[in-house]
Amino acid sequence: MNYRVVPYNQDIIEIISDSISNYESDLKKERLKYYSPQVCKSELNFKEFMENGQVEKFEEIFTYKIIYSMDKFNPIYNSNIKDLQDFLYFKNFNENIVYKLNNSKELMKQDMIELYNSKFSKIGQPGRTHYDRIRNLIDYCPYCQENDVKHLDHFLPKTQFPSLSVSPINLVPLCSDCNTAKKATTGFFNPYFEDVDSEQYLFCDISFQNDDYIIKFKSEQPSSWSKQKYSRVESIFTKMTKGHEILVLFNKWARTTINESKRRLVRSALRGQKDFRETLLDDYKDSVEEQGINYWKSTLYQCLLNNLEDTHKYFSSIVIQD
Known part of the structure; x- marks a missing residue:
């Protein structure tokens, strides 16, 4: 599957401006307008770290406070992380000018989350x-x-990174099941920035027992990948909530695919192992071309090819009633 997704090319300030256009509260409008430049900087930093494969570092460093003056609406970033002035947020930071307001961090968080919930994601x-x-x-x-996209998921949770609440590169299109199962968990790969189909990490084993077979999908770290990169892919298989385990779903879908293709595969197997191999190889090539080497169907056909003798024997023994 081609996991890389071309990001939505729209300026974050314009997105906020459009979203707040029908707010009745002028005060809330003004607050969100004045958040916008700093939200833009937050997105630029996020993008820079993602492009360098350093999302974990981004999460560690940018756990920040936002303090602003109620009368000037001047967002100021403050943190106890050493040497933050080296980062973009703090290049023009004047430590002698800090406007404070009690609970300002929570107010900004509430404003940004409400913006997403009531003005950005809400129909109409x-x-x-x-x-x-x-x-x-x-x-x-x-x-x-496999499933159709239905929702947008916050790659980094909006409750922890409210400034990225409506940032397109922090909003990943997901199906309903994955969106629900992932919840607010972090540590997944971001399809806008990471090429995870360059090396094979998804594999499949099959064993035949009497008149049946057992399929088991698994993931393995490619030798050329860092531990951190593989961990972000592995999270798909280990961090989803119970009831939506992806590898278990692959096992189920693979059996369905074999059952639906059984008549065709049996006829090919009866024509001989060479013909059977060519049939599986064509299926594998088509799947890789359309969806990539880590698509579960590609892995399934590869597994059947790697176990050609047993696979051929199994399908040759099946009696199809016309």
């Missing part, structure tokens, strides 16, 4: 156009590889 609201355009960037879920 002005920001919903942007939501739909991001959701429609791809057809199929990049995590389970």
Whole structure:
């Protein structure tokens, strides 16, 4: 599957401006307008870290406070992380000018989350156009590889990173099941920035027992990948909530595919092992070309080919009633 997704090319300040256009509260409008430049900087930093494969470092460093003056609405970033002035947020930071307001961090968080919930994602609201355009960037879920995209998921949770609440590169199109199963968990790969189909990490084993077979999918770290990169892919298989285990779903879908293809595969097997091999090889090549080497069907056909003798024997023994 081609996991890389071309991001939605829309300025974050314009997205916020469109989304707040029908707010009745002028005070809330003004607050969100003045958040916008700093939200833009937050997105730029996030993008920079993602492009360098350092999402974990981003999460560690940018756990920040936002303090602003009620009368000037001047967002100021403050943190106890050493040497933060080296980062973009703090290049023009004047430590002698800090406007404080009690609970300002929570207010900004509430404003940004409410913006997403009531004006950006809600049907009929002005920001919903942007939501739909991001959701429609791809057809199929990049995590389970199979279900239709239905929702947008916050790659980094909006409760922890409110400044990225409506940032397109923090909003990943997912199916309903993956969106629910992932919840607010972090540690997944971001399909806007990471090429996870360059090396094979998904594999499949099959064993034949009497008149039946057992399929088991698994993931393995490619030798050229860092531990951190593989961990972000492995999270798809280990961090989803119970009831939506992706590898278990692959096992189930693989059996369904074999059952649906049984008549065709049996006829090919009866024509001989060479013909049977060519049939499986064609299926494998078509799947890789259309969906990539880590698509579960590609892995299934590869597994059947790797166990050609046993696979051929199994399908040759099946009696099909015409």
